[in-house]
Amino acid sequence: MLIEPVNIQEQQYSELVSACGTVFNSVKWLEMYENSLSTYGIFNDNKELIGAFNYYTVNRFGIKIIKTPPFSPHIGLIFMNPAQQAHQRNTFVKKINQCVAEFLLRQHAAIYFLALPAYITDTQSFHWLKFNVSPNYTYQLNLNLSENELSGLMSDKKRNSIKKALKDNVLIEQVSDYTEIKKIAGQTYLRKSKKLNETILNAILNKFAHTGNCFALVARLNNKVTAMSFCIYDTTTAYYLLGGYNPENKHNGSGALVLYSSILHAKKAGLTCFDFEGSMLPEVEENFREFGGDLTPYQTLSKAGNLYKLPLKLIKPQLF
Amino acid sequence: MLVKEINTELLNSFTAKETVPVFSSFNWVKLFSEKLLLLGIFEEEDKLIGYCYFFSAKKNNLSYLINTPYTPHCGLHYLNPSKNKSKKTSFDKKVMTHLAEYIEAHKFHFVDFSIPSTYVDTQAFYWKKFSVNTRYTYHLDLSPTEEELYANISSEKRKSLKRAEKDQLSTVLCTDYDEIKKLVTKTFDRKQKKINEALLDKILTKFAEPQNCFAFITKDGTKPIACAFCVYDLYCCYYLFGGYDPQNRHHGAGVSSMWNCILYAKRKGIKTFDFEGSMLPEVEKYFREFGGALIPYYTIQKASLPVKIGLGLIKRKAF
Numbered sequence: 001m002l003i004e005p006v007n008i009q010e011q012q013y014s015e016l017v018s019a020c021g022t023v024f025n026s027v028k029w030l031e032m033y034e035n036s037l038s039t040y041g042i043f044n045d046n047k048e049l050i051g052a053f054n055y056y057t058v059n060r061f062g063i064k065i066i067k068t069p070p071f072s073p074h075i076g077l078i079f080m081n082p083a084q085q086a087h088q089r090n091t092f093v094k095k096i097n098q099c100v101a102e103f104l105l106r107q108h109a110a111i112y113f114l115a116l117p118a119y120i121t122d123t124q125s126f127h128w129l130k131f132n133v134s135p136n137y138t139y140q141l142n143l144n145l146s147e148n149e150l151s152g153l154m155s156d157k158k159r160n161s162i163k164k165a166l167k168d169n170v171l172i173e174q175v176s177d178y179t180e181i182k183k184i185a186g187q188t189y190l191r192k193s194k195k196l197n198e199t200i201l202n203a204i205l206n207k208f209a210h211t212g213n214c215f216a217l218v219a220r221l222n223n224k225v226t227a228m229s230f231c232i233y234d235t236t237t238a239y240y241l242l243g244g245y246n247p248e249n250k251h252n253g254s255g256a257l258v259l260y261s262s263i264l265h266a267k268k269a270g271l272t273c274f275d276f277e278g279s280m281l282p283e284v285e286e287n288f289r290e291f292g293g294d295l296t297p298y299q300t301l302s303k304a305g306n307l308y309k310l311p312l313k314l315i316k317p318q319l320f
Numbered sequence: 321m322l323v324k325e326i327n328t329e330l331l332n333s334f335t336a337k338e339t340v341p342v343f344s345s346f347n348w349v350k351l352f353s354e355k356l357l358l359l360g361i362f363e364e365e366d367k368l369i370g371y372c373y374f375f376s377a378k379k380n381n382l383s384y385l386i387n388t389p390y391t392p393h394c395g396l397h398y399l400n401p402s403k404n405k406s407k408k409t410s411f412d413k414k415v416m417t418h419l420a421e422y423i424e425a426h427k428f429h430f431v432d433f434s435i436p437s438t439y440v441d442t443q444a445f446y447w448k449k450f451s452v453n454t455r456y457t458y459h460l461d462l463s464p465t466e467e468e469l470y471a472n473i474s475s476e477k478r479k480s481l482k483r484a485e486k487d488q489l490s491t492v493l494c495t496d497y498d499e500i501k502k503l504v505t506k507t508f509d510r511k512q513k514k515i516n517e518a519l520l521d522k523i524l525t526k527f528a529e530p531q532n533c534f535a536f537i538t539k540d541g542t543k544p545i546a547c548a549f550c551v552y553d554l555y556c557c558y559y560l561f562g563g564y565d566p567q568n569r570h571h572g573a574g575v576s577s578m579w580n581c582i583l584y585a586k587r588k589g590i591k592t593f594d595f596e597g598s599m600l601p602e603v604e605k606y607f608r609e610f611g612g613a614l615i616p617y618y619t620i621q622k623a624s625l626p627v628k629i630g631l632g633l634i635k636r637k638a639f
Binding site: 135297299313 | 413450454456473612613614616
């Protein structure tokens with residue numbers, strides 16, 4: 001097995017993504033990141049492309065950090081597993097992960113912060129190469145349920161918020177002009193004291209987004225935008241990428257309504273899963289939990305060189 | 321909700337009304353009289369809804385909280401009364417939050433325990449700055465037929481079984497746990513690992529009964545050369561320990577003991593065989609070849625910075 005840079009424009013890459021990829025492996029998504037993103041192919045002994053992954057590199061004060069690309073939930077590790085028997089499948093996954101882990105170590109980054117897709121549950125190869133492996137979480141809703149069943153999963157509080165918004169004539173509208181989306185996303189990040197990568201956000205809204213891979217809904221009250229939700233999707237899953245409320249024009253309930261409308265929109269589009277895309281902030285987690293999805297762990301990998309370990313132990317004791 | 325220390329009598333009265341997993345059973349917990357910290361989870365002041373337990377003591381003036389020996393996790397078990405999905409998840413979170421708060425408030429110098437694989441939500445611990453690490457075990461679904469289970473194991477393992485048969489090794493259900501103890505002790509000696517002999521004796525003599533344990537032993541003629549010992553409840557059979565005689569090695573003997581345990585558990589109507597942890601590469605490979613599914617479970621750790629640095633030097637992977 002071999003890991004080498006892969007040309008994402010080549011047919012073999014698009015065939016791989018069609019077979020087992022998600023929107024986060026799509027050429028359009030990866031092109032947004034320009035030079036900071038490295039995409040690699042996993043090749044079998046016959047030099048056939050059987051898998052791929054990507055990561056984002058930043059240099060901060062001369063320190064090389066390899067991390068999950070901004071706005072991506074994970075490093076897009078995908079592969080085709082040819083084995084039939086359970087133990088052979090497990091062995092194959094272990095082999096792939098070992099190759100990826102060894103390859104990452106050969107990049108000699110000072111610090112690694114990476115997330116794996118939720119469908120990759122085996123991280124032992126990373127553990128054995130001394131990565132710290134810990135779970136993060138997202139919520140996923142099964143859209144195969146009927147609208148009534150989806151509503152039944154929700155907490156009373158969330159249901160009442162939605163009812164209140166409807167009673168107050170909050171209207172939901174799908175938009176293709178993302179000015180309000182960008183503005184509210186900026187306000188939300190600021191409120192949460194989180195750094196927003198505006199270059200990538202602009203690329204998502206201006207280069208990536210089109211009607212075949214995303215939808216944006218806004219809630220309006222008296223013609224003013226009160227909240228928004230922006231989702232991207234692939235053939236099976238809608239990912240809630242951006243959301244928030246307008247602090248100048250708040251309405252208790254419009255955030256819940258616009259998010260629930262996004263869930264129903266995804267369901268009507270024939271998708272089978274709504275992924276809330278990470279819920280590690282307590283207040284965000286509570287908001288998502290109340291929609292009644294399944295708490296789904298995904299694994300994160302972290303590692304730091306000896307020089308950086310001690311300060312990181314102080315800043316992020318959970319990870320180092 | 322409230323978490324507070326309880327005694328084993330209260331646990332006994334609670335488990336008498338409930339079907340609980342073997343590692344949460346009263347008979348198992350009462351093996352650990354010394355250093356046992358048994359925590360009750362109360363919905364109201366006096367309504368016990370669940371519990372978990374740990375080994376807690378002081379060593380070199382450092383207080384610690386860890387899993388009890390021979391136990392894969394803290395035995396967390398509680399009743400979640402919620403029907404609605406969102407409420408159910410919120411209830412789980414509330415339990416974990418109260419446990420995290422209790423452990424944090426008691427300021428142990430060193431915390432390292434696992435939670436059962438059925439509980440996936442560890443966010444409350446993460447938010448209290450505990451480190452949560454992913455570990456694994458293999459679970460083998462026992463619903464397929466014996467032929468299907470056999471077809472699912474690796475060709476290497478099948479060869480080992482055939483070799484054992486060809487060499488006329490006999491694998492039998494064993495009720496003489498002295499023989500088990502001898503082989504297990506030899507294995508610990510070989511690995512230069514310390515064995516808690518008093519507790520091993522308690523498991524084999526006080527806990528073990530046909531309704532919660534069984535063991536298979538493989539013999540070459542009359543000589544015992546390998547064994548596997550399992551505990552079980554209604555749903556799951558756990559491989560607890562095993563061993564072989566290094567002076568009479570046969571590469572099919574251990575496999576044969578384990579395979580017979582799997583078949584015996586299936587015949588008892590148990591749904592799952594749990595290999596009980598597989599984090600050492602050579603052990604993991606051995607278990608993987610039986611064709612089970614890799615199942616993550618989580619360990620919760622916290623240590624003060626100096627302890628962490630010290631432990632980091634000794635046990636780098638864990639800290």
